[in-house]
Amino acid sequence: MFNEERRFEQPIRWAMVGGGRxxxxxxxxxxxxxxxxLFQLVAGAFDINPERCIDFGKNLGVDPSRCYSDYKVxxxxxxxxxxxxxxxxxxxxxxxxxxxxxxxxxxxxxVICEKPLCFTVEEAEELKAIAESKNRVIGVTYGYTxxxxxxxxxxxxxxxxxxxxxxxxMQFAHGxxxxxxxxxxxxxxxxVSPEVSGPTYVLGDIGxxxxxxxxxxxxxxxxxxxxxxxxxxxxxxxxxxxNAFVLMHFEGGAVGNLWASAVNAGAIHEQKxxxxxxxxSIEWWDEHPNQLVYEVQGExxxxxDRGHGYLYxxxxxxxxxxxxxxxxxxxxxxxxxxxxxxxxxxxxxxxGETLDHLWFPGIKAGIDGVRFLEKCVESADNGAKWVDxx
Ligand code: NAD
Numbered sequence: 001m002f003n004e005e006r007r008f009e010q011p012i013r014w015a016m017v018g019g020g021r022x023x024x025x026x027x028x029x030x031x032x033x034x035x036x037x038l039f040q041l042v043a044g045a046f047d048i049n050p051e052r053c054i055d056f057g058k059n060l061g062v063d064p065s066r067c068y069s070d071y072k073v074x075x076x077x078x079x080x081x082x083x084x085x086x087x088x089x090x091x092x093x094x095x096x097x098x099x100x101x102x103x104x105x106x107x108x109x110x111v112i113c114e115k116p117l118c119f120t121v122e123e124a125e126e127l128k129a130i131a132e133s134k135n136r137v138i139g140v141t142y143g144y145t146x147x148x149x150x151x152x153x154x155x156x157x158x159x160x161x162x163x164x165x166x167x168x169x170m171q172f173a174h175g176x177x178x179x180x181x182x183x184x185x186x187x188x189x190x191x192v193s194p195e196v197s198g199p200t201y202v203l204g205d206i207g208x209x210x211x212x213x214x215x216x217x218x219x220x221x222x223x224x225x226x227x228x229x230x231x232x233x234x235x236x237x238x239x240x241x242x243n244a245f246v247l248m249h250f251e252g253g254a255v256g257n258l259w260a261s262a263v264n265a266g267a268i269h270e271q272k273x274x275x276x277x278x279x280x281s282i283e284w285w286d287e288h289p290n291q292l293v294y295e296v297q298g299e300x301x302x303x304x305d306r307g308h309g310y311l312y313x314x315x316x317x318x319x320x321x322x323x324x325x326x327x328x329x330x331x332x333x334x335x336x337x338x339x340x341x342x343x344x345x346x347x348x349x350x351x352g353e354t355l356d357h358l359w360f361p362g363i364k365a366g367i368d369g370v371r372f373l374e375k376c377v378e379s380a381d382n383g384a385k386w387v388d389x390x
Pocket of ligand 1: 017018019020021022023024025026046047048049071091092093094096114115116141142143145186187205274
């Protein structure tokens with residue numbers, strides 16, 4: 001149902017801030033946006049360096065006169081054009097997200113922003129209020145949540161296949177920063193610098209991905225209180241953490257834990273979520289995203305596979321099969337599924353239609369992530385005490 005359907009008349013005229021040549025995440029934004037022809041890249045402030053911005057923009061087929069040295073200039077100049085941009089994606093280091101999102105919304109643009117959305121809940125709520133007053137969409141790129149099997153998990157939980165949800169075990173614990181790699185890697189250096197990264201490192205960089213997976217699978221789940229301990233095994237990263245553990249009590253009695261780490265030596269990604277119910281459990285692992293482990297108590301373990309007829313078909317996200325059973329889908333498809341929905345949401349919002357039936361990681365996902373980080377820091381920096389979540 002997703003492939004190459006023309007969902008509205010003209011592609012959304014779209015720009016990027018950040019995501020320049022050599023950036024970690026710029027390419028996947030562009031690949032995801034291009035997948036269904038719902039966005040057209042027409043402008044950009046791709047790079048902190050103006051010459052590199054123009055050179056790279058030309059490389060992407062963007063008119064050099066629309067490659068800007070500064071995002072503020074881009075918003076001003078594009079607003080003067082009849083064919084000016086309608087939406088922008090922000091893929092810069094964290095410290096710019098808030099000011100860039102705010103400026104974009106105030107310029108009347110729809111926004112897709114990287115996580116963490118900003119540094120404080122107050123800022124996030126402000127962005128929400130501006131978006132509402134301007135009737136604009138904010139999408140947040142929790143890029144693992146477009147996978148078909150994540151939505152199969154959500155549907156199974158909604159349908160009661162697991163029984164009552166008791167335990168959620170989340171982790172995103174890689175080993176790539178087990179040594180001081182930032183000495184020679186600017187992309188890691190800013191992540192461990194509080195003024196650029198914000199109040200956390202691994203919790204915000206990867207922990208919120210795992211948290212949001214849980215939120216997608218079990219949307220009714222609300223954290224009641226949490227306790228966090230965080231530490232830096234590479235001393236120079238202090239006060240930011242390269243490892244953290246979080247314990248959570250949810251409203252209604254379920255419990256959860258989250259392990260975020262960049263020093264899990266030997267591990268590639270280890271982003272996993274296990275949801276345990278009173279009858280059965282499911283487990284999803286982003287290194288094998290086409291599969292979902294389904295274990296019913298007292299029965300043989302089952303491995304559910306993407307694209308099969310036995311998956312729930314009444315849910316559009318589960319039915320979002322692009323290449324048929326037996327062929328592996330991956331991160332590009334997951335992101336493309338998100339960008340597809342961002343486009344539908346922007347189009348519907350611009351026309352004054354409701355978004356009630358459209359799932360996508362929006363402003364609530366952004367706020368929830370920032371609140372989680374705030375609460376984790378509050379707990380960890382006060383001796384790992386339990387803190388109320390509200
Ligand atoms: P990076 O350091 O590799 O690249 C950052 C890019 O932004 C560079 O091209 C740089 O020139 C540009 N830039 C920096 N300041 C700018 C400014 N003021 N104006 C215009 N361009 C500017 O960073 P990255 O790893 O690509 O991360 C970027 C963001 O994406 C971060 O917020 C990070 O948390 C997020 N991220 C998200 C995912 C995900 O799965 N959603 C994965 C990786 C990174």
